[in-house]
């Protein structure tokens with residue numbers, strides 16, 4: 413098998429023992445399974461939950477706390493314990509673990525997004541294992557990923573992973589929550605995620621996890637839209653991840669598993685993380701050129717401008733029926749667009765003396781079919 417870039421997400425349910433505390437046996441098995449992937453030359457990025465589970469009992473909580481402050485305090489204690497476990501076990505495999513704690517802001521801020529990308533790339537180049545978790549101690553409730561499923565999808569798109577392996581306590585996606593209906597049937601392969609699937613997935617997860625299968629499916633949907641295939645399931649033994657890579661995993665495979673080009677990182681940022689500073693409305697010709705001909709947006713197709721924005725801001729683009737077509741980085745200030753909207757490129761060149769006549773270049777434009785928009 414050729415060398416692949418693999419993101420492995422381990423949920424709290426796969427890192428804990430029945431009383432909800434961190435299980436060193438489980439953690440050790442995951443580390444050994446990752447080490448087997450590394451021995452085959454694959455690059456691995458680990459998204460690990462488990463900080464809250466690892467930390468709550470040391471603070472005297474009888475069960476996993478439900479309050480935000482309780483979870484944040486437990487995570488502050490548990491993240492250190494979790495990393496100590498990873499460090500001890502990865503050292504035995506002669507591998508270097510590297511902690512990265514991210515928040516929603518690290519994705520929405522373009523500089524921090526690029527910095528996080530550079531750090532991961534450098535760590536991979538050096539053969540280290542980035543271990544990513546949400547920075548629970550500082551995340552504000554409304555800005556959190558909530559669980560690490562969506563974080564793992566965003567990271568796998570970001571690093572252009574070949575596959576995202578979501579390890580959990582259930583061996584795949586069923587047509588009903590198997591805990592509620594033991595007769596539920598398992599999907600072993602899905603080419604795509606249809607909206608009906610979200611309906612079969614329960615938000616209710618295990619005792620220690622957050623988000624249940626619902627958050628895994630919406631994460632899988634986002635990963636697919638970014639060109640990443642997904643596996644959701646479980647496994648035992650040190651070869652469990654190799655088994656998944658060889659198509660023998662105990663779970664559900666999702667995606668085409670063809671080597672398709674993933675979405676460029678700058679477009680991922682525009683599509684999933686940027687905040688729009690304003691809007692423009694375009695005519696039908698421009699809509700056709702943008703959506704079907706892969707062209708850039710020229711001033712001639714612009715009907716009107718809303719809001720005040722600067723060059724290099726991200727703006728929304730609507731058609732005349734009010735439908736949001738997509739987002740892109742503008743090369744023009746809103747005042748400049750007011751001056752040149754509806755005019756040909758030659759008029760624009762003389763009016764504004766700009767070299768670039770494209771208001772939005774096609775490399776900085778993302779069409780947004782509604783279901784692909786991730787709303788944090």
Ligand SMILES: Nc1ncnc2c1ncn2[C@@H]1O[C@H](COP(=O)(O)OP(=O)(O)O)[C@@H](O)[C@H]1O
Pocket residue numbers: 422423424425426559579580581582584585586587588589590591612613614615616617618619620621622623624625626
């Ligand atoms: N349709 C479904 N198929 C499989 N599992 C489901 C489904 N709906 C809900 N679940 C539940 O999702 C749980 C896994 O989610 P969660 O506890 O959040 O895991 P993790 O901690 O690994 O992120 C399983 O224990 C299972 O009970």
Ligand SMILES: N[C@@H](CCC(=O)OP(=O)(O)O)C(=O)O
Pocket residue numbers: 422423424425460461462463464465487545546548558559560561620621622623624
């Ligand atoms: N960041 C949190 C993850 C919370 C959580 O429950 O996540 P998950 O088990 O992936 O559903 C932690 O480390 O405990």
